[in-house]
Amino acid sequence: MKELELKYGCNPNQKPSRIYMEEGELPITVLNGKPGYINFLDAFNGWQLVKELKKATGLPAATSFKHVSPAGAAVGQPLSDVEKKIYWVDDMDIEFTPLANAYARARGADRMSSFGDFISLSDECDLSTAKIIAREVSDGVIAPGYTAEALEVLKSKKKGNYNVIQIDENYEPKALERKEVFGITFEQGRNELVIDDDFFSNIVTENKELPEQAKIDLAISMITLKYTQSNSVCYVKDGQAIGIGAGQQSRIHCTRLAGQKADNWWLRQCPKVLNLPFKEDIRRADRDNSIDLYIGEEYEDLLAEGTWQNFFTEKPSVFTKEEKRAWLDQLTDVTVGSDAFFPFGDNIERAHKSGVKYVAQPGGSIRDDNVIETCNKYGMVMSFTGLRLFHH
Numbered sequence: 001m002k003e004l005e006l007k008y009g010c011n012p013n014q015k016p017s018r019i020y021m022e023e024g025e026l027p028i029t030v031l032n033g034k035p036g037y038i039n040f041l042d043a044f045n046g047w048q049l050v051k052e053l054k055k056a057t058g059l060p061a062a063t064s065f066k067h068v069s070p071a072g073a074a075v076g077q078p079l080s081d082v083e084k085k086i087y088w089v090d091d092m093d094i095e096f097t098p099l100a101n102a103y104a105r106a107r108g109a110d111r112m113s114s115f116g117d118f119i120s121l122s123d124e125c126d127l128s129t130a131k132i133i134a135r136e137v138s139d140g141v142i143a144p145g146y147t148a149e150a151l152e153v154l155k156s157k158k159k160g161n162y163n164v165i166q167i168d169e170n171y172e173p174k175a176l177e178r179k180e181v182f183g184i185t186f187e188q189g190r191n192e193l194v195i196d197d198d199f200f201s202n203i204v205t206e207n208k209e210l211p212e213q214a215k216i217d218l219a220i221s222m223i224t225l226k227y228t229q230s231n232s233v234c235y236v237k238d239g240q241a242i243g244i245g246a247g248q249q250s251r252i253h254c255t256r257l258a259g260q261k262a263d264n265w266w267l268r269q270c271p272k273v274l275n276l277p278f279k280e281d282i283r284r285a286d287r288d289n290s291i292d293l294y295i296g297e298e299y300e301d302l303l304a305e306g307t308w309q310n311f312f313t314e315k316p317s318v319f320t321k322e323e324k325r326a327w328l329d330q331l332t333d334v335t336v337g338s339d340a341f342f343p344f345g346d347n348i349e350r351a352h353k354s355g356v357k358y359v360a361q362p363g364g365s366i367r368d369d370n371v372i373e374t375c376n377k378y379g380m381v382m383s384f385t386g387l388r389l390f391h392h
Contacts (some may be wrong), residue, residue: 001026009037027171028142032155033163035140039118041068043142046120047167049073049227054122056195056219059239062102062129063224064117069232069247071113073224074105074240075216083108086268088284089132100128105240107136110261111288113244118142118163125150133157137285144169191389193226195219200360200383204372207381213238214335214358214381221337222360222389228339230390233347235262235354236335242266243354251338255347258336259354266331266355267295267324277313286311295319331355339389341365345374352378362388 003020017037019026028043035043042065049070053061059075076098084090087108094100099121107114119133121143130150133141140163141154154164178187200210200218210218217236224234228246233254235243243262245254267273268291276294278287290311293302299318302308308315335358336351343365351359359375363384375382 001029004030006037006040007034027168029166031146031151031164031166033140033158033161035163035165038068039140039163042066042118043120043140043165043167045227046070046118047142049223050120050122051169052193052223052226053220056223057216060097060099060102061122062099062106063120064103064106064114065120066113066117069229070106070224070227070241070244071117072106072109072241072244073220074102074109075220076100076102077105077239079104082269082274085274086265087111088135088287092131094128094131097126097128099123099126100132103129104132107132109240109242109265110244112292113261115285115288125154127153130154135284139163140165142167191226191391193222193387193389195222199385202363202384202386203381204363204368204384205375205380205382207376207379210358210381210383214333217335218337218358218360218383221335222385225337225339225391226389227391230339230392232339232391233258234337235259235351235356236337237262237265237331237333237355242334251340251343252346252350254338255336255342255350259350262331262334262354263328264292264295266328267319270319270323270327272319272323276316278311279313282311295324328354333357335359337361339391341368341388342371343367345370347371348374348378348380352380357381359383360385362386 002025003018006017008015009017019040046063046065049063050061053075057075061075063073064071079101087104089104116137118139119141124145125143126147127149130153134153134157142165154162175190176187177190178185221234221236224241225232231248231251231254233245234241235258242265243258245258248254332355334355336356338361341362341364357380359380359382
């Protein structure tokens with residue numbers, strides 16, 4: 001198949017729409033549903049991300065994409081009991097395979113952003129992973145294959161209309177990329193990123209101890225940034241992105257946005273949040289929204305008289321600023337990556353508040369000395385990669 005006609009482009013008024021190959025055949029097969037223009041943008045970007053994560057770490061990988069940027073990305077490291085609870089999979093009677101762990105992490109880190117995601121999986125989708133996907137609000141999935149049992153589960157989702165795409169895992173794109181804007185064709189070489197044992201070796205800080213888990217996490221941050229709309233910053237902890245700031249014009253705003261998401265991921269693990277007295281019939285999306293309000297600055301909207309009764313069996317006490325700060329101070333050994341250099345030390349100051357200890361960025365700012373000095377103040381380890389990862 002050289003061409004696939006689509007219902008419409010980014011918006012319903014943008015017709016006609018199609019994906020096609022100028023040479024050769026499309027490397028995909030639609031097994032179920034009718035994926036749209038944005039679905040394919042998310043699918044193809046996400047597939048590249050997880051393929052590179054698998055190559056860099058040797059672990060199965062998953063990503064949750066929304067609007068052509070990842071909302072979450074992870075590799076298949078084991079889930080703790082607390083993580084199973086905050087990702088809403090603790091009640092599932094399944095085998096938590098590495099791929100299932102990867103998707104639970106990718107979908108669960110930022111549940112507000114992942115709502116209605118498009119999923120990419122590095123490995124054949126197994127039954128356990130399909131069962132987790134089945135209970136989430138999602139547009140579709142792309143993977144190199146599906147077990148018969150997994151495909152049966154996925155085909156029953158969304159009244160039989162769930163988008164399931166199989167991609168040829170051996171497909172390699174051309175070295176030159178093209179896209180058209182305003183009738184004008186742009187061409188560039190692909191941004192190849194090869195993460196090997198020496199990729200993070202240019203450590204410019206006084207602290208030069210970079211453990212293996214930090215290397216894995218920094219690799220995840222770099223690969224995630226490669227497929228995130230720039231400017232972008234990515235916080236990673238224990239094999240998963242926990243905060244992604246995408247598409248901001250100012251880098252400090254990226255750092256703050258991603259840092260706030262990382263903070264929210266950690267605040268959700270606080271016993272005070274884990275033990276919120278939700279009503280038994282509360283829907284998953286309403287529960288996520290309630291938690292987001294409760295741990296945020298607008299908690300009064302949730303705890304107002306006449307509102308809290310819709311969600312809780314009893315009124316929760318306020319999660320005070322002091323309580324939140326005390327819990328956040330326990331978050332440690334976080335990594336952060338940036339798709340271009342940090343121009344000021346304020347980015348490091350903000351990252352420090354979210355437990356960051358390991359940093360990777362291209363370097364090359366006229367204020368590199370200030371950024372290095374700020375890292376040294378907190379005993380951080382910072383690597384200059386020398387490689388910018390803008391994505392537009």
